[in-house]
Amino acid sequence: MKLLGTTAAYVLVVGVGVAAPATSGSLPSGERMLGHGHAAVEPAYNADTGGLMYLLTPTGAPFPSVSNSHAQSPLYLVEYPPGYSGTLNCMGVPGNCPDHDGIVAGVATGAMPSVYGTDPSAVPGHDHIADPPGAPDFNIAWYVVEVLWTPAAVEADAITHLTTDQQIQDAVDAGYAIKINLGFAFNCSVVPATTYWRGTPVG
Incomplete structure (x- = not known):
């Protein structure tokens, strides 16, 4: 997927960039393209179990999604601050998802500079967390919600790897995280590993 930032909105499209390699023996990280660029696939976490799953976005899908708000499901994008270590679904800026890494890192530095600093290129990356097929609110239209850590989380040394929506909500309830709805929905589907x-890694 690709996020193009403007002063008015954030726009999601699928695009091509440079990806760092990943192997099947490691945690997956980065976008991969299928069918001569006709679809992009990215790793994500199952919001119910925390297990890995994979999201495919056709490059020709309508954007924003033409769907009723009742037929949309949240896709959480958890952004981690400088100093966090570990393999994330998308790493670095421009990183291995270069079509949106920098934009979502910019949301973090703009909204929470006391945690993320002011340099988006210093943000290590983010994960995707979404509902799996069969979940009560599963849909193929997803609205993107960015999850940011707060100064309280830094002070309490409470920043940890979140892989479920319950963990996200617990962090929000504790005052350790906030949610920012980026204001758009897009279509994608869950596919096998x-x-x-x-x-092909993007690039």
Whole structure:
């Protein structure tokens, strides 16, 4: 997926950039393209179980999604601050998801500079957390909610790897995180791991 920032809004499209390599023996990280660029696949976490899953976005899908708000499900994008270590779904700026890494890092530095600093290139990356097929609110239209850590989380040394929506809500309830609805929805589907590993790292 690709986020293009403007002063008025953030726009999601699918695009091409440079990706760092990942192997099937490691945690997956970065976008991969299928069908000569006709679809992008990215890793994500199952919001119910915290297990890995994979999201495919066709490059020709309408954007924003033409869907009723009742037919949309949240896709959480958890942004981690400088100093955090670990493999994330998308790493670095421009990183291995260069079509949106910098934009969402810019949201973090703009909204919470006391945690993320003012340099988006210093932000280590983010994860995607979404509802799996069969969940009560699963849909193929997703609205993107960025999750940012707060100064309280830094002070309490409470920044940890979040992989479920319950963990996100617990962090928000504790005052350790906030949610920012980026104001758009897009279409994607959940696909098997083999689909991701068949893809070509972007770039």
